[in-house]
Amino acid sequence: MIFKHLIITLDHKDFSKEERYPHFLSSRFILSFLEREVLKKLKLNRAFSMLYICLINETNKSELKEIYLGEKSLRHNIYNPDYLKYSKLNGIEKVEYYITILLNSINTLKDKYDLPLSEIKEGIQKFRNLGYRNEWVHKKKLYRPLSITFFLECEMTMEEFNLYLTLRKKKETLLKKCILTTDPDEIAFHYKFKDIVFENNKVTIKGLQGYTLFESAIDELLSGIK
Template sequence: MKLRHVILGSVFHDCPTDALFRRFSEESVMISRYLTRLVRKERIESGTFNMIVVSPVESRKPSSIWQGAENLNIEVPMNWADYEAAKGREEVNALFLSLFKEAFKRLGKERDFPVARLIDILHGFREAGYRNEWTFKRRLFREYGLKAALDCRLELDRFVLRLTITKAGMIVFEHDILTTETDPLFWYYRFKDIRVCNGQVEIIGRNDRQPEDGAWEAEVLFTWRIPHGLGLPH
């Protein structure tokens, strides 16, 4: 089995306030999605689990490692006052990174697992300035001489999707076309491809309504009409 997910887990029972729990749930997505995206590229053999869940517990409580059906749960101590005091991308993610690092060290002591590769990914996140940015898709429309790219940016409090369209190396359109909450439920299916249709560049996704036949329907998220004379077919 390959490792496919590395996330900060639920802290509902240990979190001192509902407001802090909501903040933690929102802000922890940024580093969790970064680690998940990178570990999938590594194709790490993980044996009987495909997910590592790191769950903070109050410092006074004993922590443990235990395995569920297909997930390995690692509890690590955290002082909630430290998290509450952390502000901004660097401080918050530095704290989250320390939790993952402690969890990976514990994993390495108790199991034969390539934790050095996980720690290298953590260091890469820190060296990148605690940023989670990636290009989702690029398309070349030769007949119009246009290139289009969808770039994603996941911050502590929001997800942002940017569309950039160029012609002959010059930007002809660049704009954030979607800003939403960090939870992937709000953005993961909203965009899947880029196409040109009826003189328009369209960003298409999948709606959240599944018909009886089980086939999801395509839904247009955004359209940009190609200006007259700019993208005439060659």
């Protein structure tokens, strides 16, 4: 199977759902970047599709194996007694905390499970060079009657995910409109947008299984543009 997912989470026996979910969400900021910019391009065939890094404390330390290869995931349990201190970090300090956990895990596992440590390090440096920004273009399509290109542009932070409908003519941005805000969790947004459809002078943003996220007459979108 293709190795394509990175997860850092808290063990469910040691931490409440109220502690686990915010931790998971804020870690997606850096991990989704590495999944897209590194793992998706490498297309590595491994015995697992996910590296599942689980932080545990003293309560559960003696009950769990450090490394466990399941049906689809490689689980690495890491004893992390300083979690409460790190949980209070914000911004770049918190991102670097996740990076440290990830690199320590991959360094431990890389030889036995052939993990791409050098490529992950390069991806992390690219992330830093971009100013700790996770942004990408999901789709673009030219509306030929007006020679305007419609973009679906994604932006993920530790707090939220935003999807923008952006209109550009040549290099000029005519409009940038936020059409979706969710938690920074792919499960919350991945099905809501897939394609840009032009029909009867309208633009529609279609998701999976017929889901319509956004629809507007094109002249209404352009009406406020001078």
